Amino acid sequence: MTDRTVQTDLWPAPTAPGAVDANVTVPGSKSVTNRALVLAAHSSEPGWVRRPLRSRDTALMANALRAMGVQIDETVNPSGGEAWRIIPAGLHGPATIDVGNAGTVMRFLPPVAALADGPVRFEGDARAYERPLHGVIDALRELGARIDDEGRGSLPLTVHGAGSLAGGAVEVDASSSSQFISALLLSGPRFNKGLELRHTGRSLPSLPHILMTVDMLRKAGAKVDTPQDGGPRDMWRVAPSALLGRDLTVEPDLSNAAPFLAAALVTGGRVTIPGWPRRTTQPGDALRGLFTRMGGSCELTDHGLTLKGSGRVHGITADLHEVGELTPVIAAAAAVADGESHLTGIAHLRLHETDRLAALAKEINGLGGDVTETEDGLRVQPAPLHGGVFHTYEDHRLATAGAVLGLVVPGVEVENVATTAKTLPDFPELWRAMLDGPATGTRG
Structure with a gap:
């Protein structure tokens, strides 16, 4: 068994000063x-x-x-x-x-x-x-x-x-x-x-x-x-x-693009992911439809995919059975939406890196949210959020969900953000560069 010390360091999740505007090149799938x-x-x-x-x-x-x-x-x-x-x-x-x-x-x-x-x-x-x-x-x-x-x-x-x-x-x-x-x-x-x-x-x-x-x-x-x-x-x-x-x-990892696209959605900004393929079998391609239903607009060109937020996030009823790995970031966006969300078909997430359904409910509720576990998913209702520690249970997708919430909720501290290195190396640096805008080297 690998002997690894659990990291408990807290990362102050940056709060967006306004609408994000960036090109973000995500690593391969x-x-x-x-x-x-x-x-x-x-x-x-x-x-x-x-x-x-x-x-x-x-x-x-x-x-x-x-x-x-x-x-x-x-x-x-x-x-x-x-x-x-x-x-x-x-x-x-x-x-x-x-x-x-x-x-x-x-x-x-x-x-x-x-x-x-x-x-x-x-x-x-x-x-x-x-x-x-x-x-x-x-x-x-x-x-x-x-x-x-x-x-x-x-x-x-x-x-x-x-x-x-x-x-x-x-x-x-x-x-x-x-x-x-x-x-x-x-x-x-x-x-x-x-x-x-x-x-x-x-x-x-x-x-x-x-x-x-x-x-x-x-x-x-x-x-x-x-x-x-x-x-x-x-x-x-x-x-x-x-x-x-x-x-x-290797194509860019479209599921790892989720938090960056969510940043545009929740701040009413714009994020472009260069190299987004026109044809792909990656589950992350479903983000285009899901985030459009939640209030964004998407444009796919030869350069990549651009998502623009409208300034409002809508609740969503969605069966995520085929794209369960997108659930943490979608749940984070739903927590700041203007209406109730029902995320279904994802009972199998209880067997992932952690029990993702229990973890999302516990951590979002710890920030003042109103999330309830259902038999096969989550019900997320709007509620005023506040700062606090967002635990990640050594799960990289929990960490990125906490970062998305931190954009619009001051005072969120993400425990062990280093766990993102599982699939997304240098996430904190990419996140900060996104907030600094296109001129900082996030151009694709």
Whole structure:
């Protein structure tokens, strides 16, 4: 288990002096970066990942793959930014992997380890030991893997890789995390019989992330059949095949753009995110519609996405089942809205980095808010807010939610803002630069 001291430092969240006006370049997508690393490790030839996100979660993924024998060379091109050269090799153990509290690492890599030659041990932060992993563990056992988890269905565990995996048909209840499905799909082309995966649980959360996985698999040369292609409901098929080495440039992380766009919404200002793709599988693209419904206006051009606030924030009724990671920032904006909001379809957030529903209700209410947990979400009613400590529970998205509230509520102090380094390095500096305006170097 990783020995890390919990940070309790308080960060005085800056209050906006007026309407923000800035261009903010956000780093690359964590979801794309970590999927690209896994696919590159499975490829039959070297590949490139350009402009990757460099954060705690992606560093954990890269170091874990290195521990299993994958060569990852990091270079910096002054004109083209950072690039990682991934040279696949025979996966092997013994190895010990620190997953931190990264869902992609703890779930995507046990299938990779099952293909390694030798034992691979998985450890992590204390919260990682509480997060569900049974879907991946049980499925891998059905597919032929030997895993020692002492019956917990969670970390810590050891995967005893045999150099290959039979694969074939398997059923998974992924109602608690779509990552169970993505984890198996990403390694499916390497299984001897490929993969025929059926989801057996309730409704599936975060479908855009599965669509992202499928899209990236296909671009790497895999043959994938999905329910969206007219196949059987809740079933994915991946044929056994070699994957191609790709030269991939990572898109900006649209979910990490959420607090910056919210800044324009709650202050009645303007924020542009350069490089916003016209076509993407990232869940963060839903922000355009959600923030428009909450009173903003969006314009997507070849330069990027610009959101302008109207000076008023409206309440919203929204099913966020497919885009749950956007909930903390949307809840923060809803807390300063002019009407009641109902955020539904997000019961699975109770199993994320922390229980996000309980944490949001507790922390917003601690500032004078009126937030109630429901069976599958939150009800947020307008209430006068005041300053105070906003605890983050080592959850990066809680920290950015607190920063959004601090823009319009003087005296908010965010505990452990450094936790944002999980997916958004240098967040406090980016936040301050946004408030200083376009002339400070936030131009994209």
